[in-house]
Amino acid sequence: MLTLPTLTSTDFLPLWPALILSAGACLVLLSEVFLSSASRSFQPLLTVIATVLGALVAAATVFSVPTGVFGGFVVLDPFGSLVSLVICIGVGLSALLAPAFLRGRQAERGEFYALLLFGGAGMSLLVLSNELIFLFINLEILSIATYALAAYLRRGPRPAEAGFKYFILGAFSSAVLLYGAALLFGATRSTLLPQMGAELARIFTDPTLSDRQPLAYCGLALIGAGFGFKIAAVPFHMWTPDVYEGAPTPVTAMMSAAVKAAAFAAMVRVFLVLGRGIPGDALLTGFSTLAFLTMIGGNLLALPQRNVKRMLAYSSISHAGYLLVGVASLFVKSGTTKGGVLGVTALAAGATPDTAGALRGILFYLLAYTVTTVGAFGVLGALERRDDEVRGFAWDLDRLAGLAQRKPAWAVAMAVFMLSLGGIPPMAGFMGKLLIFRSAVDAGLVGLVIVGVLTSAVGAYYYLRVVVYMYMRPAPEAGGLPERNLSTELALVLSTVAVVVLGVLPGITGTWLSRGGSVFLGR
Amino acid sequence: MTTFLFYFFAILTVVAAAGVIAARSPMYSAMSLVGTFFCLAAIYALLLAHTIAVLQVLVYAGAIMVLFLFVIMLLSLGEAVGPAKVTFPRVVGGIASAVLFAFLVVAARPFVPVGAQPPPSFGTLQSIGAQLYTQWLAPFEAVSLRVLVARVGAVVVAKSRV
Numbered sequence: 001m002l003t004l005p006t007l008t009s010t011d012f013l014p015l016w017p018a019l020i021l022s023a024g025a026c027l028v029l030l031s032e033v034f035l036s037s038a039s040r041s042f043q044p045l046l047t048v049i050a051t052v053l054g055a056l057v058a059a060a061t062v063f064s065v066p067t068g069v070f071g072g073f074v075v076l077d078p079f080g081s082l083v084s085l086v087i088c089i090g091v092g093l094s095a096l097l098a099p100a101f102l103r104g105r106q107a108e109r110g111e112f113y114a115l116l117l118f119g120g121a122g123m124s125l126l127v128l129s130n131e132l133i134f135l136f137i138n139l140e141i142l143s144i145a146t147y148a149l150a151a152y153l154r155r156g157p158r159p160a161e162a163g164f165k166y167f168i169l170g171a172f173s174s175a176v177l178l179y180g181a182a183l184l185f186g187a188t189r190s191t192l193l194p195q196m197g198a199e200l201a202r203i204f205t206d207p208t209l210s211d212r213q214p215l216a217y218c219g220l221a222l223i224g225a226g227f228g229f230k231i232a233a234v235p236f237h238m239w240t241p242d243v244y245e246g247a248p249t250p251v252t253a254m255m256s257a258a259v260k261a262a263a264f265a266a267m268v269r270v271f272l273v274l275g276r277g278i279p280g281d282a283l284l285t286g287f288s289t290l291a292f293l294t295m296i297g298g299n300l301l302a303l304p305q306r307n308v309k310r311m312l313a314y315s316s317i318s319h320a321g322y323l324l325v326g327v328a329s330l331f332v333k334s335g336t337t338k339g340g341v342l343g344v345t346a347l348a349a350g351a352t353p354d355t356a357g358a359l360r361g362i363l364f365y366l367l368a369y370t371v372t373t374v375g376a377f378g379v380l381g382a383l384e385r386r387d388d389e390v391r392g393f394a395w396d397l398d399r400l401a402g403l404a405q406r407k408p409a410w411a412v413a414m415a416v417f418m419l420s421l422g423g424i425p426p427m428a429g430f431m432g433k434l435l436i437f438r439s440a441v442d443a444g445l446v447g448l449v450i451v452g453v454l455t456s457a458v459g460a461y462y463y464l465r466v467v468v469y470m471y472m473r474p475a476p477e478a479g480g481l482p483e484r485n486l487s488t489e490l491a492l493v494l495s496t497v498a499v500v501v502l503g504v505l506p507g508i509t510g511t512w513l514s515r516g517g518s519v520f521l522g523r
Numbered sequence: 524m525t526t527f528l529f530y531f532f533a534i535l536t537v538v539a540a541a542g543v544i545a546a547r548s549p550m551y552s553a554m555s556l557v558g559t560f561f562c563l564a565a566i567y568a569l570l571l572a573h574t575i576a577v578l579q580v581l582v583y584a585g586a587i588m589v590l591f592l593f594v595i596m597l598l599s600l601g602e603a604v605g606p607a608k609v610t611f612p613r614v615v616g617g618i619a620s621a622v623l624f625a626f627l628v629v630a631a632r633p634f635v636p637v638g639a640q641p642p643p644s645f646g647t648l649q650s651i652g653a654q655l656y657t658q659w660l661a662p663f664e665a666v667s668l669r670v671l672v673a674r675v676g677a678v679v680v681a682k683s684r685v
Contacts, residue, residue: 004656005660029675070660070661071661111675111678111679112679115672118672119672121668122668122669122672125665133662134661134662141665141668144676145672147676147680148675148679149679152679163680212633214629217630218627218630
């Protein structure tokens with residue numbers, strides 16, 4: 001006898017942002033069928049309205065009590081709601097950058113905005129997934145949308161390479177993640193994250209189940225590697241510069257902001273829920289090694305780049321490294337004595353780790369990084385010209401030379417973004433780094449924080465070089481000027497204001513962000 | 524008997540899968556892939572997942588492989604690529620896979636295949652349908668969204684360059 005599940009309105013509460021984004025995507029797709037004129041300017045507007053609505057609905061659930069809904073597959077918790085909010089902001093800002101970019105290349109299509117919104121829906125579902133099969137399907141929704149967007153403009157060899165490389169490596173990393181999930185299912189006999197966490201705790205305490213321990217470790221490592229590809233952590237970062245460079249710039253903005261935020265949040269949720277049952281420092285060692293390699297690798301590789309878009313791609317790797325410091329501090333257990341650069345220093349040993357504080361730091365960093373990176377790619381996208389794409393000089397530093405004389409406002413905006421990426425006060429990026437490093441020091445990861453501060457100092461060099469070029473180099477004779485476009489300018493103004501305000505008054509996110517530490521761990 | 528059949532098909536699957544990447548001609552690769560799909564279907568049948576086994580043969584070994592072969596023939600990739608070269612990334616990749624394989628062998632050693640004893644309704648269409656529309660409703664709906672996105676994405680990628 002079939003017993004149908006009874007679903008109440010609470011079950012749909014966390015899903016509303018994703019439902020609104022998908023409905024917006026379907027509307028944009030249908031509008032393409034009934035198009036009566038060549039004007040498609042209403043499509044970005046529709047996209048932005050959908051993301052604003054999605055953000056409002058996500059914001060409305062921030063103060064909910066963490067529970068599992070939809071038979072335990074979906075969580076309703078403030079952490080998920082806040083990340084959904086950040087995702088909607090990232091997708092909305094990227095959509096604002098798109099019209100001018102696409103019009104300049106005669107490539108306006110409704111499918112572009114529909115895929116942006118579908119990707120946003122997949123990301124929102126991903127951070128709410130509490131079950132591995134559901135999580136994998138949502139990861140695929142967002143990945144497929146992003147593969148198609150990366151291959152949207154295939155002019156010249158670079159964009160074609162980007163689309164192909166992203167598809168192949170993305171599919172490979174999804175397969176690695178799926179393999180890990182299958183092994184973990186074999187070890188725990190469940191795919192619901194809370195049940196898996198409880199079963200893992202039994203596997204690591206009950207001696208009769210100890211033969212499942214290697215399987216559990218292999219599964220966790222493969223899942224970690226799969227997520228490592230998605231967040232572009234060293235040594236899984238190889239695809240990032242080529243793909244970020246070759247993809248259309250608004251898509252790159254969305255990938256570096258929203259996709260990264262979603263993958264990070266999903267990774268944090270999976271390992272927080274599963275990690276409770278794992279004894280020792282296995283997760284701490286794994287994440288602090290990843291953070292160490294990513295911070296050093298990302299920053300050193302960004303140093304010699306003259307191509308600003310590539311430089312921003314490497315910078316996005318290094319920012320994943322700083323975020324991983326925050327993630328590593330989630331897995332310090334009180335009483336941990338592991339020493340060394342990657343471990344807990346003797347000075348701080350015995351300090352009580354503040355998980356909620358670390359989660360708040362990660363959330364603030366994701367928000368700050370989202371508004372900053374979308375803005376930076378927005379300026380780049382407006383400056384590049386079609387004829388340069390084939391030659392590959394579209395994003396050379398020289399294109400920014402003398403921008404301060406030609407377009408003072410644009411130069412100010414770009415300078416604000418660069419200072420924020422470099423973590424220089426009073427910008428949002430500085431507050432983000434401060435929060436993450438503070439919770440890491442509280443947890444005792446002093447060695448890792450010292451590496452983080454040193455690599456930030458290295459990073460300041462290549463971010464400030466952009467500022468130097470804009471303000472202290474003469475403009476080239478035939479320098480291209482950014483076209484005037486209302487929606488691009490709106491996106492840049494919004495993100496500049498957000499970067500400054502978040503940096504000067506981080507307290508305005510106060511009561512909202514204070515909820516961010518609350519994650520549904522299940523029972 | 525089940526154990527013997529499992530090992531038989533498992534080894535055949537691995538050999539065929541290795542053939543997919545080792546063959547230098549796309550046609551041989553595609554035919555090896557058909558072999559892989561058939562052996563996988565046999566393993567599903569051994570796991571008493573008969574519906575999945577039938578779908579595997581119908582959809583993958585049938586429909587999808589026909590498409591694959593059409594594409595290969597349309598592109599007329601007659602010329603076989605030269606022999607594989609030993610490059611640095613390949614060596615690193617090979618070492619990484621060997622290490623991963625060693626770990627997996629250690630992890631899988633305590634588990635030997637045994638005959639399964641599931642409930643009689645296991646694997647029937649009826650029980651799959653009942654599971655899909657009750658317990659697994661959320662992933663099922665997510666798959667429908669995924670298919671829609673894949674379709675739109677395919678149209679975007681397949682259309683002539685914009």
